[in-house]
Amino acid sequence: MKKTQVMIGFLQKQEFCHWLFSSRLRQLVCVACALVMVGTCLKAEDTFEPYASDVPESAVALWEDYDPRHEPLNIEVVQEWENDGVVTRYVTFTVGTFKGKESRIAGYYCLPAGKAKLPAFVWAHGGGQRADRRRGEYFARQGYASIDINWLGRPLEDGIDINTDWGNVDPTQGPRFYGKALRQGWKRSL
Known part of the structure; x- marks a missing residue:
């Protein structure tokens, strides 16, 4: 050619x-x-310059300027159960204000009845799951207080519509499953 x-x-x-x-x-x-x-x-420069000054060198340094009392949690106990020496509370609480609107998370707060100053932890479920009341009750029977947060907002209890509300934040910025599930409505079997 x-x-x-x-x-x-x-x-x-x-x-x-x-x-x-x-x-x-x-x-x-x-x-x-x-x-x-x-x-x-x-002259190819980075769009963003690397953050190099004042990088925290420990977890303490990371949070040293943060005052957790600045924004109240505004805890609401939606429902409470007591069974076999375990108190379970379905709660919602404020986690902050983002993009001008309050964000709240729902979860199960479980602890042994009548106990105080317990070792405690936060349980953050994996993707596609939800908070589980039985899990918190199990750890309460072992002597722990726990809050099992429902960060994605999947339904927890029949008849209770109060749940996680991220306000102006989109919690679906992850696998495509989440956006589709929220648009179609949750299924209890997920």
Whole structure:
């Protein structure tokens, strides 16, 4: 195949080159584009500069300027159960204000009845799951207090509509499953 038979659009290669460089304006445009591309390649800077100053060197340093009392939790006990020496509370609480609207998380707070100053922990379930009352009750029988948070907001109790409400934050920014599930409505069997 000859060079002249190579087509670029409706023009042959030689005709295209003649057309491209025949006008002084086209020549200037081509030179300007070439200079911009070369300049960009030579001076390729990061969009964001790495955060290098005042990087916390410990967990204590990370949180030293944070006052947890600045925003109240506004805890609401939605329902409470006591069974076999375990108190279980379905609660919601404020986790902060994001994009101008309050965000609240629901969860099960479980502890041994009549006990105080217990070892405690937060249980954050895996993706696609939900808080589980039985899990918290199990750990309460072992002597622990726990809060099993329902961070994604899947239904927990029949007849209770109060749940996690992220306000203006979209919690579905993860696997595609979450967005689809929220649009179609949750199924209890998930």
